[in-house]
Amino acid sequence: MEIDKFVHLNKLFILYKSLLTEKQSTILDYYFEEDLSLGEISGEISVSRQAVFDTIKRCEVILNDYEQKLGLFKKEIEENQKLEKIVSIMDEISKDYNLKDDRIQVIRDICKELSE
Template sequence: HQKKIYEDVVYNDFSLSEIAEENGISRQGVHDLIRRCNKILQEYENKLHLIERFVKIREEVGSIQKLAENPQISKEELIGKVNEISHRIIEEL
């Protein structure tokens, strides 16, 4: 129930009124539910650091892409650096 309501707000951009009407609850009830969900998600993030890890991995992938686009790097050097970066990514997972 909470998941569907939260998805309607976040993914489907429904208004509180639309969600309240669809689910037979008050706008205040929807607002409180959204606030609770945000708090729960923030607590998970504080414990797991998923956003921080995602950003680090995305930066590492960007580094690999830059290396691949560099025409002046030798094949051996490219393989070595990609290997090094991929190990850092694996450690992050």
């Protein structure tokens, strides 16, 4: 799986994990969180390697479907972009007016915290 696709699927899994079955969630936990290979996962849960592969592929479709319908990942990206814009504007203001105000740093810290 390509790295961008892997990262995207992992983010979707984090957002929609609670909507998956226990078995699906367990397999993806091993895959993403524990970084186990398909063979290692199959050994952990006593199913074939092919069953693990099929479950991951099925979950990929399911998670993309959830994202298409609910759009939580897209909203998170949009919110992070807005927060980055706020920080950028605050940086410009503090430079333009040569401000050393602690409140600006507080705003930056809040924006950073919200984007995590």
